[in-house]
Amino acid sequence: MTLRTRLLLIFTVVVVATVALVEGLVSRTTRNAFERMENQRVDALVTQFRREFARRGEEIVRAVNSIATSDAATTIALSPDPAAHYNEAPALAVAHGLDLLELVAGDGTIISSAEWPARFGYKEEWLAGWKPRGAFLRREELSDGVTLALAAVGETQAGDHTLYIAGGQRLDREFLSTLVLPTGMRVLLYRNLEAHVSAAELIDAQGQVQQAAEFLPLIEEVRKQPRETAQMLGSGTAAETFHALPLMGNASNLLGILLIGSSRAELVELEAFLRYTGVVLAGGGILVGLVLAWWATARVTRPVQALAVSAGKVAAGEWNTTVEVASGDEVGQLARAFNHMTRELAAQRERLVQAERVAAWRELARRLAHELKNPLFPLQITVENMQRAREQYPQEFDEAFREGTATLIAELGNLKQIIGRFSDFAKMPAPHMQKVNLNELAAETMKLFEAQLAQAQITASTELDAALPRTFADPEQMTRVLRNLVLNAIDAMPGGGKLTIRTRASEGGVRLEVSDTGQGLTPEECERLFTPYYTTKTHGTGLGLAIVQSVISDHHGRISVESQPGKGATFRIELPGEA
Amino acid sequence: MREPENMLHMYSRWCAVLSIAAAVTAAGATRPRYGGTLRVEVRAAGEAADPPQTGRGMADLADAFTITRWEAGRIAVYSANDNASGGRPYLDTVEIQMARPLREQAIDLELGKADVVELGVNEPRRTAAGRKTWTSAPVRLMALVFGPRVTDERIREALALAVDRAAIHNVLLQRQGEISGALLPQWISGYAFLFPTGVEMNRARSLVAASPASARAFSFGFEDAGLRQIAERVVLNARDAGLTLAVSASGNSDVKLVEIRIGSDEPWRALGGVAAALGLPEPARGDSPEALLAAERGLLTGFRVIPLFHLPESYGVGARVRGGPGITPLGAWRFGDLWVEGSRP
Numbered sequence: 025m026t027l028r029t030r031l032l033l034i035f036t037v038v039v040v041a042t043v044a045l046v047e048g049l050v051s052r053t054t055r056n057a058f059e060r061m062e063n064q065r066v067d068a069l070v071t072q073f074r075r076e077f078a079r080r081g082e083e084i085v086r087a088v089n090s091i092a093t094s095d096a097a098t099t100i101a102l103s104p105d106p107a108a109h110y111n112e113a114p115a116l117a118v119a120h121g122l123d124l125l126e127l128v129a130g131d132g133t134i135i136s137s138a139e140w141p142a143r144f145g146y147k148e149e150w151l152a153g154w155k156p157r158g159a160f161l162r163r164e165e166l167s168d169g170v171t172l173a174l175a176a177v178g179e180t181q182a183g184d185h186t187l188y189i190a191g192g193q194r195l196d197r198e199f200l201s202t203l204v205l206p207t208g209m210r211v212l213l214y215r216n217l218e219a220h221v222s223a224a225e226l227i228d229a230q231g232q233v234q235q236a237a238e239f240l241p242l243i244e245e246v247r248k249q250p251r252e253t254a255q256m257l258g259s260g261t262a263a264e265t266f267h268a269l270p271l272m273g274n275a276s277n278l279l280g281i282l283l284i285g286s287s288r289a290e291l292v293e294l295e296a297f298l299r300y301t302g303v304v305l306a307g308g309g310i311l312v313g314l315v316l317a318w319w320a321t322a323r324v325t326r327p328v329q330a331l332a333v334s335a336g337k338v339a340a341g342e343w344n345t346t347v348e349v350a351s352g353d354e355v356g357q358l359a360r361a362f363n364h365m366t367r368e369l370a371a372q373r374e375r376l377v378q379a380e381r382v383a384a385w386r387e388l389a390r391r392l393a394h395e396l397k398n399p400l401f402p403l404q405i406t407v408e409n410m411q412r413a414r415e416q417y418p419q420e421f422d423e424a425f426r427e428g429t430a431t432l433i434a435e436l437g438n439l440k441q442i443i444g445r446f447s448d449f450a451k452m453p454a455p456h457m458q459k460v461n462l463n464e465l466a467a468e469t470m471k472l473f474e475a476q477l478a479q480a481q482i483t484a485s486t487e488l489d490a491a492l493p494r495t496f497a498d499p500e501q502m503t504r505v506l507r508n509l510v511l512n513a514i515d516a517m518p519g520g521g522k523l524t525i526r527t528r529a530s531e532g533g534v535r536l537e538v539s540d541t542g543q544g545l546t547p548e549e550c551e552r553l554f555t556p557y558y559t560t561k562t563h564g565t566g567l568g569l570a571i572v573q574s575v576i577s578d579h580h581g582r583i584s585v586e587s588q589p590g591k592g593a594t595f596r597i598e599l600p601g602e603a
Numbered sequence: 604m605r606e607p608e609n610m611l612h613m614y615s616r617w618c619a620v621l622s623i624a625a626a627v628t629a630a631g632a633t634r635p636r637y638g639g640t641l642r643v644e645v646r647a648a649g650e651a652a653d654p655p656q657t658g659r660g661m662a663d664l665a666d667a668f669t670i671t672r673w674e675a676g677r678i679a680v681y682s683a684n685d686n687a688s689g690g691r692p693y694l695d696t697v698e699i700q701m702a703r704p705l706r707e708q709a710i711d712l713e714l715g716k717a718d719v720v721e722l723g724v725n726e727p728r729r730t731a732a733g734r735k736t737w738t739s740a741p742v743r744l745m746a747l748v749f750g751p752r753v754t755d756e757r758i759r760e761a762l763a764l765a766v767d768r769a770a771i772h773n774v775l776l777q778r779q780g781e782i783s784g785a786l787l788p789q790w791i792s793g794y795a796f797l798f799p800t801g802v803e804m805n806r807a808r809s810l811v812a813a814s815p816a817s818a819r820a821f822s823f824g825f826e827d828a829g830l831r832q833i834a835e836r837v838v839l840n841a842r843d844a845g846l847t848l849a850v851s852a853s854g855n856s857d858v859k860l861v862e863i864r865i866g867s868d869e870p871w872r873a874l875g876g877v878a879a880a881l882g883l884p885e886p887a888r889g890d891s892p893e894a895l896l897a898a899e900r901g902l903l904t905g906f907r908v909i910p911l912f913h914l915p916e917s918y919g920v921g922a923r924v925r926g927g928p929g930i931t932p933l934g935a936w937r938f939g940d941l942w943v944e945g946s947r948p
Contacts, residue, residue: 107774142835145770167835 028325035317036310043309047302054298058291065206066267069284073211073269076203077174080193081159085176087120088191092178100127101180101187106135113138122191124164124173130186140167151177151188160274162192163217171196172215172271172280195280201229208290212266212283214243221247226283239266243281246270250278256288263288327355331362343370395442399435406431445567455498455578462536462599463488465499466525469506473514481520482513489528495599501575508568509538509595516542516593533581533601539594545587553585635926639943640696643719644703644711650676659864659916661699663936667692676702693926693942705829712919718943719929722917723829724776724862735920737927739934741780741788741913744863745830747837748881749907752857755818757810758846759906762858764807765844766837768800768911775832780914786877786899788913791870794896798903798910804843811845820847824856834860862914868933870895874902881908 091097096116100109106129113136117125125138132147154177162175175192193199200211212233215225221244223236233239242255250270257264264285271280330347337345346363349356406428413424470477470484477484506525513523521541528535545553554573576583580600587593645660654670655662661679666688668681681697700717708720712734722736724745747766749759768782781789784798811819823841825834837860838848848858863880867873874886874895886898902908916934920927923944931937 107777110774140839141832142839144774144836145767146839167838 026325027328028321031321031324032314032317035321036314039310039313039317040306043302043306047298047306051295051298051302054294055291058294062265062286062291065209066284066286069203069205069209069211070267070269073203073282073284080174080199081176084122084159084174084192085178087122088176088178088189091116091120091125091189091191092180092187097127097180097187097189098182100135101182101185106133107144110136110144111141112136114141117191120191121193123194124175124190124192126188126190128188128190130188132188135187139164142167148188148190151190154179154188159192161195161271161279162273163279164192164194170215170217172213172217174199197227197229197231200227203229208287210264210285210287212239212285214239214281214283216243216247216278216280239283242266242268242283246281247278257285261289261292263292324355327351327359331359334362334366338366338369343373392446396439399438399442402431402435406435453501455501455575457496457498457579459494460497460499460502461492461494462497462502462527462534463490463492465502465506466527466536469503469510470525472507473510476514477523480514480517482517483520483522485522485524487524487526489526492527492529492534493601495534495601497579497599498575501578505572505575505597506538508572512568512595513538513540513542513593516540521592529601530598533599536597536599537594539592541592544589544591545585545593546589550585550587554583635693635940636942636944637693638695639693639945640698641694641719641924641938641941641943642698642700642717644700644708644717645721646703646705646708647701648676649679649701654679659934660936664697664938667939668694668697671696687939689939692939694938697938709919712921715921715923718921718924720919722919724779724833724914734922735924735927737916737918737920737930738779739916739930740790740932741915742865742932742934743780743914743916744783744786744788744865744877744910745833745912745914746786746861746863746881747858747909747911748861749858749909750856753818753821755814756905757814758818758821759909761807761810761814761844762837762841762846763906763909764803764810765840765846766909766911767802767840769802771833771836772912775836776912776914779917780912783910783913784903786881786902786908786910787870787873787895788865791865791868791873792892792895792899794892795913797896802840807844819845820849821857822851823848823858823860824851824854825860826862830860830862864934865913866933874899878902883908 096112100106100112103109109127113125113127116127117123117138123139126143126148127135127137128148128151129135132149132151134143134146134148137143156177156179159174159176162173164171164173164175172195173192174195175190178189178191180187180189195213195215200213203211205211210228212226212228215227217225221240223240224232226233226236226239226243238257242253242257245255246253246268250272252270253268255266255268257266264287267284267286269282269284270278271282273279327347327350334345334347343366345366347359349359349363410421410424410428413428414421417424466486466488470486474484510523510525517523517540524537524539526535526537526539528537554569573583576597576599582598584596585593586596647660649655649661652675654673656665661681664681667684668687669684670679671682672678672680678701679699681699683692683695685691703711703720705721705723708717709722711717712720719737747762753759772778772780772782781795782800783789783795784800785792785795787795789795823834823838825831834850838850841848861881863877865873866876870892871886871888875888878884878886883902886902887894889895889898903910916930918930920929924941925944926941927937929936929938929941
């Protein structure tokens with residue numbers, strides 16, 4: 025993965041994470057704000073309901089007291105024949121805006137009933153021992169069922185006659201319709217008048233609630249434990265949070281449950297909008313972020329890439345490579361440092377080349393002097409012998425002359441051979457590439473050196489890969505390489521040993537190894553082994569392995585040596601396969 | 604037990620005393636005057652093509668007056684018959700408005716638009732200056748009548764035992780008429796008090812409890828809107844006993860609250876008429892009060908009919924009406940001796 029890709033990924037992750045975090049925070053904040061607002065609205069509605077409840081209660085108390093203090097009530101209270109007044113309550117109820125009104129004698133007998141006229145003569149046991157108080161909730165029986173009422177009781181005292189005026193208003197849909205509801209809220213009333221939960225008793229301002237069944241679990245919960253409870257009903261935009269308020273009767277009995285519903289549609293729609301907006305913004309943000317990230321990473325990585333390219337050039341030998349310094353930041357400093365480094369490297373290399381050139385010349389001079397000194401010394405001795413023979417032994421001069429000239433010719437031949445080898449190294453020909461089977465070359469070489477190896481008490485063996493592919497090489501030069509390596513191995517095993525030639529197919533080419541069990545090489549010797557004119561032997565020009573390296577290099581291959589002192593050495597040649 | 608004839612005689616005298624007392628109280632010493640129109644309002648629709656010739660009401664005018672205008676369902680005008688057997692009536696005409704609801708009749712009487720109006724069973728007996736009430740003997744039987752679908756006698760008996768007749772009589776009927784468990788009123792039979800009328804709620808409940816649950820609910824109807832309050836009280840009493848009566852407007856209800864007019868003061872004829880009106884078998888005739896009692900008991904066996912009250916015919920009479928009373932003890936109209944204030948001397 026490139027630096028640019030990594031940077032792009034990091035930028036992308038950061039952008040996405042940031043957008044998600046912002047979206048989450050906005051969503052959470054919005055939800056909290058909405059729920060706070062909803063709680064406030066519910067509180068306001070509960071307050072409004074309680075206020076309306078109290079106001080209605082006061083109205084009823086006023087109406088009842090108004091009847092109780094009227095002449096009509098006194099007349100009825102004093103009447104010796106209450107039956108004559110059985111029809112009074114309906115008219116009084118209408119006149120005072122009451123839905124329910126009963127005129128009850130002091131002993132609890134109903135004289136007249138507006139809500140159920142046929143109940144005259146029945147007893148209202150609950151009025152026995154009545155103490156004056158304000159309005160209260162009451163379960164009221166009617167001819168067609170029961171109803172929940174907000175009621176109050178007034179009392180008329182005429183002498184020793186008592187008349188109770190029990191009046192009230194139904195808590196029904198009309199009562200609910202008087203509540204001013206904010207948008208998205210609704211109020212339901214469950215009249216807890218039956219022994220079991222009944223969907224028919226759940227009403228709203230329009231009448232009986234449709235699909236009342238979904239409210240029954242909440243109602244049942246409040247019936248079991250009369251306390252304020254909240255529950256969410258429905259799902260999606262139809263979801264509503266309902267707060268259930270128990271409405272207690274005069275005897276602390278649960279007579280009703282007020283259900284204040286707050287629609288969550290706004291919240292759901294808001295959340296959907298936020299989600300949609302979030303997705304759009306996140307998408308846009310990510311897109312913009314990616315573009316910016318692309319631009320930023322390109323801006324950041326371009327100089328780095330230039331540095332990498334330049335470093336590659338330096339590695340390829342273009343020592344004078346520099347990069348453009350386009351900024352003063354860290355990357356600019358890096359570019360400056362790189363330029364400084366390449367300048368220093370170039371200068372250092374130049375110095376090294378010069379030093380190596382000097383060293384090579386010195387080595388060449390030393391070698392040349394050494395190589396030339398060997399034949400020159402016999403030449404000098406021979407010439408001095410010939411001079412001494414002419415001066416001191418003229419009779420033997422001819423023989424000395426013959427022997428001397430023969431020696432001179434031989435040594436001159438040696439000198440010529442030495443000069444020829446140096447000339448060969450200088451004039452290494454270009455390889456004539458053709459398909460070559462290295463196994464065959466290795467076998468031929470081993471066969472060539474059979475006698476010499478046997479004489480040197482060296483056991484030769486080959487481990488040739490039968491599936492070795494053919495490779496492009498100059499067979500003559502490769503034979504020379506093999507001979508040099510075998511000779512080198514023979515020289516490394518003066519006391520005998522084992523010589524092994526291995527071939528093996530390698531990834532993308534072939535590998536050839538020549539191993540000996542000689543005295544081995546030190547790491548320093550390994551480093552300098554392929555340097556021209558370097559040798560660890562007492563004889564030789566030091567050009568053998570240099571020539572080997574030169575040939576292998578001309579074949580675009582690589583040669584290396586593995587060795588440890590006392591454990592022999594292995595020369596490994598790797599050549600590219602058939603192209 | 605007194606003879607019915609004696610009772611009728613006593614009742615006639617009582618009505619005459621009432622009438623004289625009322626006349627003296629209302630207008631002091633006045634002399635009859637000829638002329639004038641008596642404005643009468645009735646509930647009956649009178650939708651027949653011709654004026655009624657039989658029954659109570661307009662048919663009673665046939666001798667003293669002759670019909671001069673008949674608009675079925677709206678108005679009937681009778682003019683004085685100069686050749687009437689009892690002599691020409693004082694009134695020139697009697698104008699009868701038909702199909703007038705009781706409430707409107709009461710208002711018209713209050714406003715002086717009507718002289719004689721019918722009073723409902725639970726109409727409050729308001730007295731205003733100069734106004735009178737003509738009341739007959741109890742000649743209407745109010746009863747509950749079961750249809751054939753209520754087959755369980757225990758249920759029928761339970762309802763009979765649950766109805767609180769006294770409360771209805773005291774309050775809704777304002778003590779008009781008589782509480783009764785008999786078909787014939789006391790003044791005709793003389794033994795009506797022998798039929799039980801009290802409430803036995805515990806027994807009613809046990810009877811209901813012993814009957815199947817499916818039999819405890821049935822429909823309940825009434826013939827006249829004026830009977831609604833009484834019907835509702837019956838429903839309430841029935842509920843206390845464990846019965847469920849659903850008030851139904853349809854005429855095909857399981858039990859009905861009905862009113863039957865007793866057409867004769869002769870006991871056997873009256874019983875036969877009531878039995879026929881209620882769909883009961885015709886009673887076997889006898890010649891003794893015991894036989895009458897036995898016949899009536901026989902008709903009531905099985906509680907197919909539950910008598911509740913015997914009620915009088917009642918009319919509200921305006922202040923300008925003089926003479927009378929204008930009805931007989933059996934509730935028949937007798938307008939021949941009436942005159943109205945403001946007519947020619």
